[in-house]
Amino acid sequence: MDNKRNLTMMQACFLFLTVIYPGTMRLVPKYATESANHAAWLSPIIGTIPMIIIVLVIKAYAEKFPNTNYTDVMCKIVGKPIAKLLTVFYIVWFAILLSVLIRYFGERLVISVYATSNINIFIIIFIVIIGVLLRSGITVIARMNKIIYILLVVQFTVIVGLLLVQVDVKNITPISTLDILPAIKGSLSTAALGVHLFYIFMLGNEIITNKGFSKNMIYVVIFLLIVTPLLTIALLGTLGSNTIIMSPLPLLTAIKNISQEGKFSGLESVFVSIWILADFVNIATFSYLIVKLLKSLFNLKNAMLLLNAILLLAFILCQLIATEVFELQNFSMKLIPFVNIILGFAFPILLLGIAKLRKLV
Amino acid sequence: MIIYIVVVVAIGIFEIYRMNKKDLKKEIAVYISLSLLAIALAIYYYNSSPDNSLSRIIMEFFNIEH
DSSP: OOGGGSBOHHHHHHHHHHHHHHHHHHTHHHHHHHHHGGGGGGHHHHHHHHHHHHHHHHHHHHHHSTTOOHHHHHHHHHOHHHHHHHHHHHHHHHHHHHHHHHHHHHHHHHHHTOTTSOHHHHHHHHHHHHHHHGGGOHHHHHHHHHHHHHHHHHHHHHHHHHHHTTOOGGGTOOOOGGGHHHHHHHTHHHHHHHTHHHHHHTTGGGBOOOTTHHHHHHHHHHHHHHHHHHHHHHHHHHHOHHHHHHOSSHHHHHHHHHHHTSTTTTHHHHHHHHHHHHHHHHHHHHHHHHHHHHHHHHTOSOGGGGHHHHHHHHHHHHHHSOSSHHHHHHHHHHTHHHHHHIIIIIHHHHHHHHHHHTTOO | OHHHHHHHHHHHHHHHHHHHHTTOHHHHHHHHHHHHHHHHHHHHHHHSOTTOOHHHHHHHHTTOOO
């Protein structure tokens, strides 16, 4: 294995954290608040439980099928025809996710900073940059991501810190046993983002998995266990449940509120520019996953040459995916988490069960 | 729409030329299929009504309220 062209375990985990960053900021507080209201901050805590199961599933796959990508694993378990069909499902779903991510990137810029600009200008520039940089492979993006990840952590700390001092405890209490079921319902978005860890590990043979690799993933889960409830408390405590439900991007609304107070004017521009970096990593990762799945599906020698076709397809799909941001949000909240859970959580567990029955693991 | 189709065709010619030089037949077939799909979607997008969207179609297919 050429180690220079592969991802280290740490790079893969950082990649996962950056990939879920935009979704966590956009979706988790809103989804949890719609279900659990003032108890929404409990939902991300519950949502990390499926993530632990995902870690165990990844560990089982990596130990029994080392240096093998997911399509090849599926071929060994359920045979070639079904494995290829499942790969097609994954490709179609990743293409839809890619179009949603690209559209969100453009909408965010138009909503927050460039209100009168044409969204397509930003999308085209972004796609061209990804098309150029991703040609060198995912390792280049993963190395860049180390710096991007640090920026995201700093940004998150500053924003949540500024919001936490303004938290109104009335917005996040009281909590009773009646809140448990809504909080479980609200945890779906966190769990659905957690499955991205599995998506990244679909690269299989491109990630160097050493003996204690699952420890890194457990650290990631612990990190999310702290960070996601904190974010929800900060937003829910400052904005209240009604504003979160009504706002298309609640975190941006909260940042605009801080910015308008005067001390931190222009904060949203800094916030949006760092958020774009996370979008870049996110979109590049999904484009790469599609390339790799196409490679396994058709046994291609050099699938990276398909990147331009995939990005051009993603451009038209992102135009088609929704007419406006509320429709996009509706789609993100009502369908994407469910399909993610099926493809990134239920399917891998089911396949592992079949492998056990067939005594392959 | 015409600009988009011209861009898809122009990039396609360039990429297929590169693939042909390396004798990557399968890659060429997949590239052409993806490009044709992109063009078909572009034609559909520019000819469909402005309030028509993929998310709406998918959600209606799964019978999800939107």
